[in-house]
Amino acid sequence: MRPDQQGEAIFLLPDEKLAELLSAIKERGYQLIAPILRDAALCFSEIDGASELPQGLRDAQSPGSYRIKQTASPERFAHASGPTSLKRFLYPPRLKLWQTQRKANAMVFEEPADPPPRYAFIGPRPCDLQAVAIQDRVFLRSAHPDNDYRRRRENALFVAVNCLHPSESCFCSSMNSGPSAKSGFDILLTEQIESEELYYLVQTGTDEGLEILNTLKLKPAADSKKRKAATELKQATKKIERKLDPTGIGPALKERLDSPAWDELENRCLACGNCTLACPTCFCSTVEDHTDLAGEIATRDRVWDSCFQQSFSYVAGGPVRSTIKGRYRQWLTHKLSSWSDQFGTLGCVGCGRCITWCPVGIDLVAEANAICTERQSQNPTKTTIGVSP
Amino acid sequence: MPFARPTKPKLAVWKFASCDGCQLSLLDCEDELLAVCEHITIANFPEASRARVDGPYDLSLVEGSITTPHDAERIHRIRRASKYLVSIGACATGGGIQALRNFQDVQEFVSVVYARPEYIQTLAKSTPIADHVYVDFELRGCPISKPQLLELVNSFLNKRPPNLPNRNVCAECKLRGNTCVMVAEGKPCLGPVTQGGCDAICPSFRRGCYGCFGPGEAPNIAALSARMSEHLGVDTSDLVRVYRTYNSAADPFRKESERHES
Structure with missing residues (x-):
């Protein structure tokens, strides 16, 4: 929900129909990746359907500290970003780049033939979308585009969620990346709760997003609901106290x-x-070269590294x-x-x-x-x- | 063109003050052991066989720390008989748990424990192998990691650098996708200052790393101690013990533990 785009088509998705949305996405061959509670944090992990999305979880973040609290609220996305980002899926921590084998008087090189996974990310935040846009520049707009990243990226679907509950560590408003998403999504949700009724305002950003949404036959959202969401997004911006001057x-x-x-x-x-x-x-990243014991096969892996x-x-x-x-x-x-x-x-x-x-x-x-x-x-x-x- | 190595290299396993757990990691390579034996002759490994092949040896794996005058001599003979010498495990690389003696009077222990103390010849300190002879490579851990041992032997056979990077345990947690136990659960963890190689096994089971792989490269341990005492409720006497487990003879851990001694 963009506060400045009142005229845009915005639909109403009751929480009961969220399962239908995720099923429709899954039926198109996507693996669903969403923030679920794992190891005391909300981590992007594979889910089967909407029933696995946790409800009522809030996070408290500050420098060096992260805690999850269970509340009675039915909300599914009332938290900020967890420890994992989409980087783990689009630019995996460990990746086999190629393999070579000794043959008569030659070495034969092979690239991994596995088809790239088709990820549908449910619940990335506007800041996460901007991070993907930045990695696109690094990996795709260069003289030597990263082939694996390109395949994963082209196959991915983004069902983003606007951020109404930024944490104490957040400063997306300074970096012009949130709390409302402007681009980079196929479908964009704004989670809303009104007299204990949970629903989402839904926008689309791509033809595929619209195609998926059309299968659900949603009604347009009432103007009053759009205004409520826009107000809450403005309030979320005000909640962000951490400030950095991005140009200076x-x-x-x-x-x-x-x-x-x-x-x-x-x-x-x-x-x-x-x-x-x-x-x-x-x-x-760094690369590691491995061999089999006999010295007949060698593989090269790419592994995350740190400066x-x-x-x-x-x-x-x-x-x-x-x-x-x-x-x-x-x-x-x-x-x-x-x-x-x-x-x-x-x-x-x-x-x-x-x-x-x-x-x-x-x-x-x-x-x-x-x-x-x-x-x-x-x-x-x-x-x-x-x-x- | 079939690829054949000219000769089968000879591997020897040697034991000093230790529990034998690390050298048994080699026998634990059940699925890979036969393949390993196809490419290397196990020439001296009393835990596996009484059969011995005389030296010199191409690769010696040395387990345990030096704690007696006799062992301080013996390690030199092994070094002379070995082309490459790799110390394996926390005893051989960080003094082991027996290095706790380094902070006490060992003669007093001897007089209390043994009926005839005059028969006991022991050194005042337990020290890593590298304090005595040149060591070509170290495999850390209590016990060592089986995949790391296989990688070492594999890289030796294929004459390539081993993929045993000196990243810390934090990096291994992040590679695995573990949530930080310190940040998310307030548990003290030595991961930031500890050499990786264990694939972050303890944090993967939601407990803090206790540093059995010893200090990582250039660790800033004082900053971690400050965080543990100011935010995670670890008191000073515990900070002494935190760094005195399996690698207390490794300098960075020894120095940090001594800094907190009252």
Whole structure:
């Protein structure tokens, strides 16, 4: 539901018909992926149908802390983003790239032939959609597009949910990614509750989305219901207190590579890499070459990696970034500054995962703002990006 | 062109102060063991066979820590007889649980425990193999991971670098899709500062990592201790014990435990 698009076709989907929507999607050959309670958190996982979508779960997030609470409410999406993002499905943590086998006087190379999975994502947030758009730029709009990502991406269906319950870690309003979705969805839901009746306002973003919706024969939503949802989305925006200046931050960080504020991170940051692995846009990987015992077959796997690992930047002679503050600076300046030089947007969507899932609660927004309000250092020319202190 | 290795390399397994669990991981490779034996001769492995083939050995797997004057000599003989020497398990790489003696007076223990203490020859400290001889590679863990052991032997046979990356346990949790036990449940966890390789087995069962694979690369342990004491209710005396389990002779864990000793 976009507050500025009152004229657009918006349908009413009662909660009883949500199961029909998901069945219709499943019948088209999609695997349903939705946030369900697993290991004390709401994680994107495969579900069979709408009955598996939890009800009444709320989340409380803050730097380094995430807790789930059960309430009596029937709502299914009254929470913010959980620990997993769509990255896990579109850019899997471990992927076989190719295999080669010794044959007479030759090596024969094969790419995995498995058909790519067809995922239907139920409940990604506007920030998650923006993260996919950012990864599209990285993987698809380059001289060497990522073939596996392309196949997964082309096969995916997005049933997004507008965010009425942002968490304390969220800052999507700063990054212009939420709490309302503007693009990137096939179907968009806004969950509503009115005198104990649960329903969704539904919009479509693609022909496929419309085709699916048409099978359900939904009625248009009344204007009063649209107004209620628009008001609640405005209120959700107001709830987001964490603020970052998306245009000023990039240039400001470049001016402050020598700020003493980085030094303090040397002591606080664990360099564990959780922020990068929880981040929906971070894409660093390494490759591993495996062989069978006989040495007849070799395979190459791609595995997620993190720039926080010292060995990540290892070259002859040692790691390029040997200090923790050097690695933290590399990550933060890439996300919020040099990413736009490279790909034309910032690498951050304001989902807050790096803040919540940092085991010691380091707050990216607070750090970036603190570094940028520091008095500019004496000799800014001394350091260049990418070179370790 | 059939691919054949010129000779079958010789593998030896050696035991020092340890529980034998790590070397038994090799026998535990039930499904893969016959295939391994096709490509490598098990030349010395008393747990498996009394048959011995004389050295030198191409690959020696050394289990256990050095705790006696006799063992401190013996490890040099093994090093001289081995082309590659790999220490396996927390005892061999981090001193093992017996390194708890390093923080106490071992002579006092001997006088209390043994009827004839004069027969006991023991060193004041339990130390990792790498403190005594050059070690080509270390396999961490209490016990070691079977897939890691097979990968080591495989990479050795195929003359390629082993895929035994020094990522931490956090990275392995994230690869598996585990939710962080520290953030979501407030459980103390050594994952951020611990070498991976176990495939994050403990957090996968919703408990904190207790560091049996020893310290990871350049760990910032003090920051983790601060978080555990300020937010997760771990008191200072417990912080001493948290780092003194299976790898207390590994420097980063030893130093951090000593920092919290009153």
